[in-house]
Amino acid sequence: MEWGMKNRLSQLIQKDGKALFLPVDHGYFQGPTHCLEKPEETIKPLWQYADALMLTRGVLRNCIDPAIPKPIIMRVSGAVSVVGDLANESIVTSVREVIRLNASAVSMSVFVGTNGENKSLTNLSKLVDECEDYGIPVMAVTSVGRELEKREARYLALVARISAEIGARVVKTYYCKDNFEKVVDGCPVPIVIAGGPKTETQREVFDFVYDGIQKGAIGVNLGRNIWQTQHPVAAIRGIRAIIHEGYDAKEANDLYEQVIAGKA
Ligand code: R5P
Numbered sequence: 001m002e003w004g005m006k007n008r009l010s011q012l013i014q015k016d017g018k019a020l021f022l023p024v025d026h027g028y029f030q031g032p033t034h035c036l037e038k039p040e041e042t043i044k045p046l047w048q049y050a051d052a053l054m055l056t057r058g059v060l061r062n063c064i065d066p067a068i069p070k071p072i073i074m075r076v077s078g079a080v081s082v083v084g085d086l087a088n089e090s091i092v093t094s095v096r097e098v099i100r101l102n103a104s105a106v107s108m109s110v111f112v113g114t115n116g117e118n119k120s121l122t123n124l125s126k127l128v129d130e131c132e133d134y135g136i137p138v139m140a141v142t143s144v145g146r147e148l149e150k151r152e153a154r155y156l157a158l159v160a161r162i163s164a165e166i167g168a169r170v171v172k173t174y175y176c177k178d179n180f181e182k183v184v185d186g187c188p189v190p191i192v193i194a195g196g197p198k199t200e201t202q203r204e205v206f207d208f209v210y211d212g213i214q215k216g217a218i219g220v221n222l223g224r225n226i227w228q229t230q231h232p233v234a235a236i237r238g239i240r241a242i243i244h245e246g247y248d249a250k251e252a253n254d255l256y257e258q259v260i261a262g263k264a
Contacts, residue, residue: 002135003135004134004135004136005132005135005136005137005169007135008071008104008105008135008136008137009105009137009169009170011052011071011104012051012052012071012073012104012105012137012170013051013170013190013218013219014051014244016244017218018213018218018219018243018244019051019052019190019192019218019219019220019243020049020050020051020219020220020222020236020239020240020243020244021050021051021052021053021054021073021192021219021220021221021222022043022046022047022049022050022052022053022054022221022222022223022226022236023053023054023055023194023221023222023223024036024039024042024043024053024054024055024059024223024227025054025055025056025059025075025107025223026223026224027039027056027059028056028075028078029078029080029081029082029086030081030082031081031082034228035224035227035228036227038063039055039059039063039064040063040064042227042232043063043064045232045233046226046227046232046233046236047068047070049233049236049237049240050070050236051070051071051219052070052071052072052073052104052105053068053070053071053072053073054072054073054074054075054107054139054221055072055073055074055075056074056075056078056093057074057093057097057101060072060074060101060103061101071103071104071105072101072102072103072104072105073103073104073105073106073107073139074093074098074101074103074105074106074107075093075106075107075108075141076091076092076093076098076106076107076108076127077089077090077091077092077107077108077109077120077123078090078092079092085115085116086111086116087111087114087115087116087117087119087120087143087145088115088116088119089108089109089111089116089119089120089123090123091108091123091126091127093106095127095130095131095133095134095136098131098136099134099136103136104136104137105136105137105138105139105169105170106127106131106136106137106138106139107138107139107140107141107172108120108123108124108127108138108139108140108141109140109141109142109143110123110124110140110141110142110143110159110162110163111143111144111145112142112143112144112145112155112158112159112162113144113145113150113155113159114143114145121162121163121166124138124140124163124166124167124168125166125167128166128167128168129167132167137169137170138167138168138169138170139168139169139170139171139172139192139221140160140163140164140166140168140170140171140172141172141194141221142156142159142160142163142171142172142173143159144156144158144159151174151176152176152178152179153176153178153179153180153182153183154179154182156173156174156176156180156183157182157183157186157187159173160173160183160186160187160191161186161187161188164187164188164189168189169189169190170189170190170191170192171187171189171190171191171192172191172192172193172194172221173191173192173193173194174193174194175193175194175208175209175211175212175217177208177211180211180212180215180217181215181216184215184216184217185216190218191216191217191218192217192218192219192220192221193208193209193212193217193219193220193221193222194220194221194222194223195220195222195223195224195225195226198224198225198228198229199225202229202231202234202235202238202253202256203249203253205222205225205235205238205239206238206239206242206249206250206252206253206256207249209222209239209242209243209249209252210242210247210248210249210252211249213242213243219243220239220243222239226239231256231259231260233259234255234256234257234259234260235256237255237256237259237264238252238253238255238256238259239252241255
């Protein structure tokens, strides 16, 4: 691996081999998402606890202080909306723009098991070809269609492995309770977990993050289960403690409660 690629990956994946990415890219297809109407306000109390921010160029340019000391993962796929065909994404930001904006990595979605399967995987292959020329890592944001039953290990493993085979340097996948280790073990590049829709309790988030890490994920790319919760700072601090400080789910929940009570 060349120095530039190694350097960028080391900005994202910390010395302990773990990572906490904070995605605030949801507006790219959802518009003004709840609690993300003003991204700069959402990010303000949280960015210091994240290892990298994932967002689009529009939010970066308009809402983020250029002096922020955090690496940026730029989402470069989109041109779809919640009222259209989500899987029919195109690449919407050039690698030249990624370099101009000094992003450390790019991300794009792949949709296996949908009408957009071939298009998104072809987009991934072209993006990897171009980004590798400049030492820029590509993170594949994997998806297996809308049906929740497809969020089983065998489907998640399928799309994670395919993305890695095409050249993604990091893969984002959903967590699944059964056999998550098969998703990780079948993927030759680091895996981060995404949260999906908000859970009933914060403890559920700590439980799945802890379990995912035990089974080999290097961290998370977690959005709504942080910034759509009642106590976003307490939530991200609990998650960070699991990822970087070896806390289990109960210890993270205790920290969460202490932060809310102003005791930590
Ligand atoms: C989709 O909007 C994005 O790719 C998100 O970055 C990804 O789904 C993770 O966000 P969340 O934890 O809210 O699902």
